[in-house]
Amino acid sequence: MSVEEHRPRPSLNRRSFLRGTAAALAFPSLAAFLEACSKSPGGATGGASALPSFSVASPTNPVKWDIPATNKAIASGLTPEQGGVVNIYTYTDYIDPEALKSFEAKYKKYNVKALVTTFEDTTEAITKIRSGGVNVDLYNPSYDQLGKLIKTELIQPLNHDYLPNIANVWPEFTNPFYDQEWRYTTPYTVYTTGIAWRADKVTADIAALPNPYDSLWDPAYSKKLSVLDDYRTCMGMVAFRNNLSPNTTNPDDLKLIHKQLTQLNQTMMPKVNVTDYQDLPTGVVDICQAWSGDAINMQSYMPKGQSADVLRYWFPSDGKGAIDNDLLVITKTCKSPVLAHLFLDHMLDYDVAIGNFGAIGYQPPQVKITPDKLVSDQFIPQNLSAAVVLPAYFDTGQRSLELSPADDSAWQLIWQQFKAGA
Numbered sequence: 001m002s003v004e005e006h007r008p009r010p011s012l013n014r015r016s017f018l019r020g021t022a023a024a025l026a027f028p029s030l031a032a033f034l035e036a037c038s039k040s041p042g043g044a045t046g047g048a049s050a051l052p053s054f055s056v057a058s059p060t061n062p063v064k065w066d067i068p069a070t071n072k073a074i075a076s077g078l079t080p081e082q083g084g085v086v087n088i089y090t091y092t093d094y095i096d097p098e099a100l101k102s103f104e105a106k107y108k109k110y111n112v113k114a115l116v117t118t119f120e121d122t123t124e125a126i127t128k129i130r131s132g133g134v135n136v137d138l139y140n141p142s143y144d145q146l147g148k149l150i151k152t153e154l155i156q157p158l159n160h161d162y163l164p165n166i167a168n169v170w171p172e173f174t175n176p177f178y179d180q181e182w183r184y185t186t187p188y189t190v191y192t193t194g195i196a197w198r199a200d201k202v203t204a205d206i207a208a209l210p211n212p213y214d215s216l217w218d219p220a221y222s223k224k225l226s227v228l229d230d231y232r233t234c235m236g237m238v239a240f241r242n243n244l245s246p247n248t249t250n251p252d253d254l255k256l257i258h259k260q261l262t263q264l265n266q267t268m269m270p271k272v273n274v275t276d277y278q279d280l281p282t283g284v285v286d287i288c289q290a291w292s293g294d295a296i297n298m299q300s301y302m303p304k305g306q307s308a309d310v311l312r313y314w315f316p317s318d319g320k321g322a323i324d325n326d327l328l329v330i331t332k333t334c335k336s337p338v339l340a341h342l343f344l345d346h347m348l349d350y351d352v353a354i355g356n357f358g359a360i361g362y363q364p365p366q367v368k369i370t371p372d373k374l375v376s377d378q379f380i381p382q383n384l385s386a387a388v389v390l391p392a393y394f395d396t397g398q399r400s401l402e403l404s405p406a407d408d409s410a411w412q413l414i415w416q417q418f419k420a421g422a
Contacts (some may be wrong), residue, residue, distance in 0.1 A: 194314050325356055
């Protein structure tokens, strides 16, 4: 099956729903959940031990999570559950329906079903998993939630014997910093954050500017600009503009970020949303902050008669920008754990993964995927090749790591003021 068969098609993609807004973080059940995290068994060995709830792993402090006696992986060699159901808990339109159908066809003799239950943000998702408000088998978290999920035994460890297709993905993900030895996680998608623009509307070559981030403060694009409605992503962009860490907690750094966001509001009057994948190709904006998956999706939203050749995406060529990934994990309450493992392996199959890429626009970390192949197979045009995520970016780029409650509150306050127009 060729890449060409799976060019991205229009959809309301995963990043249209956020990991959590200020309102979501105030969800009434969250405090109880966090308290449980700090009291529950479990912890980490190796890079850290008995990590506090919000002292999570980082590339400089990798973690190998314990597997407690109360939460062992399933045995090897088990038969798939007859009549079993695998219910995937994920964002709207963040999995290819064809992947579900092909899984059911592959295990037809077991009369299996693959279903999807959706959530709008991960605060809601974790709260419902913990309370039993949903009955799901696989969950689609980001890595900064992993400690909470493991400590409260909301997810179960993996038996690698059922997952031979892990050999298809970048070696990085068999020993990631957030889950050494990949005891609990398999990778799902990878993405960068950069700047997208229409070359027929923006005369400057953004990628050639001394500091491309400055373009988002250029008055020439006032009222024709958007930034992403995600506090860590947008504020992190200001940090990158100033050569600061996107995880900074330094009060002076936060003051500078606040000041420049205020300038952005006053000078640019930007749209703050997550519809850039539609807004840029349709001319609502001329330039925007964008996730790489959304940049790839933009070609599907070009108006009839207009060429996607005008689209551009920039991410630092040295890889020193924002880089992140999403995961799949198996819940502790999973009723069909063998099938759940087999579904994870199914999503690691190259043909399934590339089909999923075409459906959602977000790249799986498959070894076979290269910029040259994606362009030569006409999966994406040459002008968007910078949106392809390279393995080296995980060595050079920076992740958005979890913040302590106090530091997160400081970030949230600045974001609330920005959203209010200050």
